[in-house]
Amino acid sequence: MNERNERIHGVACTFRQVSDVFHAAEQVRDAGWKNWDVHTPFPIHGMDQAMGLPRSPVPRLTLLGGITGFITGCLLTWYMNSYDYPLIVGGKPYWSVIFPFPVIYECTILFAAFGTFFGQFIFNRLPHHHHPLFDLPQFSRVSDDTFMIVLEARDPQFHLDESRNFLLSLGGQEITVIRD
Amino acid sequence: MANAHDSSPERPAILDRVRPAELPRSPLILNNRGFHWITDKVCAIVEEPTPLWWKVTFAAALFIASFTFVGLGYLVSTGTGAWGLRSPVGWGWAIVNFVFWVGIGHAGTLISAILCLLRQKWRTSINRAAEAMTIFAVCCAGLFPLFHVGRVWFAWWLFPIPNQNGIWPQFRSPLEWDVFAVSTYFTVSTLFWYMGMIPDLGTIRDRATTWWRKAFYSLLAMGWRGGNRQWSNFEMAYLLLAGLSTPLVLSVHTIVSFDFAVSNVPGWHTTIFPPYFVAGAIFSGFAMVLTLMLPLRAIYRLHDVINQYHIDNMCKIILATGTMVGYAYATEFFIAAYSGNSFEKFAFVNRAFGQYSWAYWIMVSCNVITPQLFWFKKVRENHSLVWIICLFVNVGMWFERFVITITSLANDYLPSSWGYYSPTIVDIFTFFGTFGFFSVLFLLFVRFLPLLPMAEVKMVTPQADPHAH
Numbered sequence: 123m124n125e126r127n128e129r130i131h132g133v134a135c136t137f138r139q140v141s142d143v144f145h146a147a148e149q150v151r152d153a154g155w156k157n158w159d160v161h162t163p164f165p166i167h168g169m170d171q172a173m174g175l176p177r178s179p180v181p182r183l184t185l186l187g188g189i190t191g192f193i194t195g196c197l198l199t200w201y202m203n204s205y206d207y208p209l210i211v212g213g214k215p216y217w218s219v220i221f222p223f224p225v226i227y228e229c230t231i232l233f234a235a236f237g238t239f240f241g242q243f244i245f246n247r248l249p250h251h252h253h254p255l256f257d258l259p260q261f262s263r264v265s266d267d268t269f270m271i272v273l274e275a276r277d278p279q280f281h282l283d284e285s286r287n288f289l290l291s292l293g294g295q296e297i298t299v300i301r302d
Numbered sequence: 303m304a305n306a307h308d309s310s311p312e313r314p315a316i317l318d319r320v321r322p323a324e325l326p327r328s329p330l331i332l333n334n335r336g337f338h339w340i341t342d343k344v345c346a347i348v349e350e351p352t353p354l355w356w357k358v359t360f361a362a363a364l365f366i367a368s369f370t371f372v373g374l375g376y377l378v379s380t381g382t383g384a385w386g387l388r389s390p391v392g393w394g395w396a397i398v399n400f401v402f403w404v405g406i407g408h409a410g411t412l413i414s415a416i417l418c419l420l421r422q423k424w425r426t427s428i429n430r431a432a433e434a435m436t437i438f439a440v441c442c443a444g445l446f447p448l449f450h451v452g453r454v455w456f457a458w459w460l461f462p463i464p465n466q467n468g469i470w471p472q473f474r475s476p477l478e479w480d481v482f483a484v485s486t487y488f489t490v491s492t493l494f495w496y497m498g499m500i501p502d503l504g505t506i507r508d509r510a511t512t513w514w515r516k517a518f519y520s521l522l523a524m525g526w527r528g529g530n531r532q533w534s535n536f537e538m539a540y541l542l543l544a545g546l547s548t549p550l551v552l553s554v555h556t557i558v559s560f561d562f563a564v565s566n567v568p569g570w571h572t573t574i575f576p577p578y579f580v581a582g583a584i585f586s587g588f589a590m591v592l593t594l595m596l597p598l599r600a601i602y603r604l605h606d607v608i609n610q611y612h613i614d615n616m617c618k619i620i621l622a623t624g625t626m627v628g629y630a631y632a633t634e635f636f637i638a639a640y641s642g643n644s645f646e647k648f649a650f651v652n653r654a655f656g657q658y659s660w661a662y663w664i665m666v667s668c669n670v671i672t673p674q675l676f677w678f679k680k681v682r683e684n685h686s687l688v689w690i691i692c693l694f695v696n697v698g699m700w701f702e703r704f705v706i707t708i709t710s711l712a713n714d715y716l717p718s719s720w721g722y723y724s725p726t727i728v729d730i731f732t733f734f735g736t737f738g739f740f741s742v743l744f745l746l747f748v749r750f751l752p753l754l755p756m757a758e759v760k761m762v763t764p765q766a767d768p769h770a771h
Contacts, residue, residue, distance in 0.1 A: 144768035147530075159529035163337060163505070164757040165537050166768055169530045178538035184546075198462055202470035211474055224479035224557050228486040231550045235490040235543060239497055242539035243524070246532045250525035262508040265501070265528055267337035272529075 131254040131302045132158075132274040133285050134261075135294030140166055143269035146292035147172045150271060153288070157277035161261070161270040180241040187237020188230050195226030254300050272300065328611040330424055330762050335606055337760050344502070344754045345509055347602055352749065355601065360745050366738025373732030374449055382452050384728045391711045391723035396446040397561075399733050401579075401703040403443035403740075404484065404558055406696075408551055408580070409587020410436030411491060414498070415547035418540075424615055426758040427608045430502075431598070432591050433495040434751075438743040439590070440488045442736040447480070476560040483557040490550055494543045500526050501536070502752035555583045562706065569649035569710035572637065578630035585623035585669070586699035588616050589692040596689045598748065607754060610683060617676040617688060620695060624673030627702070631666065645715060653709045657722060661705050668698025 137143040147160050151174040160166075160173060196219070203209065204217035219226070243249070255261050255272065264270050271294065273285050282299070289297050331340075377384050387394050410432035417425040451457050460481045462471055471478050504526035507519035526532065559575035592613070599608045638650040653662050672694045675681045682688060713720045747753075760766055 140766055140768045141770070159531050161528045162530060162533065163341075163528060164501070164760040164766060165533040166530070166766065167761075168768060170534050172768075173530055175531065175534050178535045180535050180538040181542060184542050199473045202462060203473050207468065207470050209472070211472070214474075222473035224476075224553070224560070225473050225482045227553060228479075228482040228550075231546050231553075232486045232489060235493055235546050238539045238542045238546065239493045242497060242535050245535045248524040248526065248532075250527075251520060253525060253527060255527055256525075265505040265508045265526075266341045 129302050130275045130282065131300040132272050132280070133282070133289060133297060134255070134258060134270050134272045134300055135289040135292070135297045136260055136263075137269040137271070137294060138267075140269065142293055143271065144169065144172055146271055146294065149292055150273070153279070155273060155277055155279055157274040157280075159272050159274075161255070161264045161272065163265050163267060163269075179245055180238060183237040183241030183244070184234050185237070187241075188234035190237075191230040191233025192226060194233065195222070195229030198229070199225055254302050258298060258300055260296060260298060329609075329764075330427070330611065331759065332606040332609050335763070336765065337763070340607070340754075340756055340759050340763075341505060341509075343602075343604070343607070344752050344756045344759075345506055347748065347753050348506055348750060349509070356745060356749060360742065363738045363741035363745060367735055367742050368738070369731040370445070370735025370739050373728050373735060374445070376728055377449055377732070378454055382450065384726060385450075385732075386724055386726040386729055388721075390714065390719050390721050391708060393707050393711060394723055395704075395725045395729040395733055396450040398700065398703040398707050399736065400443050400446040400450075401558055401707075402586070402700045403439045403446075403736065405555065405579075405583035405586045405699060405703075406590045407436040407439035407443070407487075407491070407587060408555060408583035409591050410434070410439075411487075411547050411551040412584050412587065413591070414494060415544040415551065418544040419548060422615075423762040424612050426755055426762050427604075427612050428591060428595060428616075429758070430495075430498070430755045431595060431747075431753055432587075433491065433498070434744060434747045435587075435590060435594060436491050437488065437495060438740050438747075439587075440484065440491065441743065442740050444484065444488070445736065445739075447477075476557065476564045479557045480561055483554045487550060487554045490543070490547055494547055497536075497543065498540060498755060498758075499752060500524060501528060501757040502755060504528065505756055506752060552580055555579045562710075567710045567714055568643075568645040569653065569706070571646075572634065574630055574633055574637070578627070578634075581623050581626040581630065582669075582699060582702060585620060585627055585673075586696060588620045588623070589695035589699070592616055592620075592688060592692045593696065594744065596685055596692075598753070602753070604754070607759060613685065613688065614679075614682050617682045620692070621673050621676040624669055624695065628666075628670035631670065649710055649713070652713050653705055656709065656713060658705060658709045658712070661701050662709075665698050665701040665705050668694045669702060672698070 137146060143160060143162070144166060147169065150158055151172065160169060162169070166172075199222035200217045203222070208216045210216075214221070260268065261270065271289065271292070273280060273289065279285075286297055286299075335343075385394055385396060387396075410429075413425050413432040414429045414436075417429075448454060448457050451460070459465065460471060460478065471481075473479075500523055503519050503523040507516060507523045510516040510519055556576035556579065559579035562570040563572060563575040565571060595608060596613075599605060635650050635654075638646045641647070653659070672691050675687075675691060681691075708723050712723055764770055
């Protein structure tokens, strides 16, 4: 990376058609880029494969949340109804997994949902209100009907002129340099 | 990239002899609308100056909502006797209204979660509004048990929070399960609704022209950039939340039915209750979705996005679940007769022919007979009639809960303690007001948040397919 790139976030280029951006993404992937992204108004079916993205890690936090919720539900009901204030009800055991099962079940779902919801935020690094892309006038149409490929300057392959030409060769329409 | 289906070498031999009929799928979005049209259509609802109908309806809704708050204020300062609750009927309209409103909510989760897992693409046009309906309906539902506890300032005892008495909630009680089920349902539905809305809030943010609008929607959109790396996690999280909401929504009305079924009151103590309640909840919820969406569709001219195909599908679900509910009514009678339990037999004969038979027959005619009209295409295409039938379904489902709750309590084991329950004016005001409370919340949603999930609607248009040309 040369000095000129220090204040440059990357190069962006817009596309108008889903199929164009899809095939362009496949070529960027095949060229071996690592730090790049395709910004789209809606998730494009098959784009994960076209970009060569691995499977999303969100399910790990869902599982973690679910296990935590199950254990929390068990401990909560056991501690309250059997340990801290044991009460004989109908001659039944103080605690079993059966009678508070609805509570344990709901706790499992609740915590798994928290894991999923916050997992999405954590892995997407949100909230993130300041980003160089937001300064780009074209970017406001990306949430409407425009598609954008961004090659970031921190990728080892990045070179301003070459990357710009590469994007041109992919059939992009408007090429812009994004400054930090 | 070549489409794998085009050049398949193994063409079945049968295709040389027969010509398969063309069965085109109904288009989800009519008139081949583009992405920009969808954005404009949905954002305009939020961006246009406040329309007059909205102001008038909002004022009316606020006025109606005040009935709930005055009613509840009177109740708290007087006591739950103000609700017409006395022996033998300790669960009056409050519980009826609670089950009614919770049930309404279920269609929203069915549309957003179960239909998502079943890959029903038509859900995208209605899921946002239906999810909003879920959340607001649960808000209305929650009011009733909250105030039914009597001393509402002690309602926090229902939650596992340490208190000076050193006692804890009793987890053997279905009412306690309900606290967990309904609060989890509310929380998860809200998370799901909000998360699904983030990309659309980003769209409104990007179009914002005034600073306060920009600030408000930027805050809500969390800095969403629509990068595919974000979409990948988003879609996974969305699918997982759908997967989690599905067992959740089934459990919520199951547990609501346990409030009845776990007791040993004749007419309540039956194993059919969980599936019967869930079917009824979806039935009433879809009726409410249509009750809300048909006027909105007309006001905002959303005919291309919510078209006859969507309305047909919803009508057919109402028909299917309504028939299931009717089947459940019949099964209850059969099991009561077959059980050999004289109290159980009496409970059902009493429902149909006893002092509350008027309510029973309103229930049957609204829930079982009216939806049968949806067999006819002409009826499904007449939207005023659809709307009226949906109102009947809403009325019928309220009466279903009334029949279940009241008839069993008013005439249980001992004839000497039978009674006749009537609501008081406070009951009527409080329930009437919840429609205003619901409308206030729903109108605010329509005005300030994206009514349709733009990103998801765009995703199901033909031009969103990367392999289409």
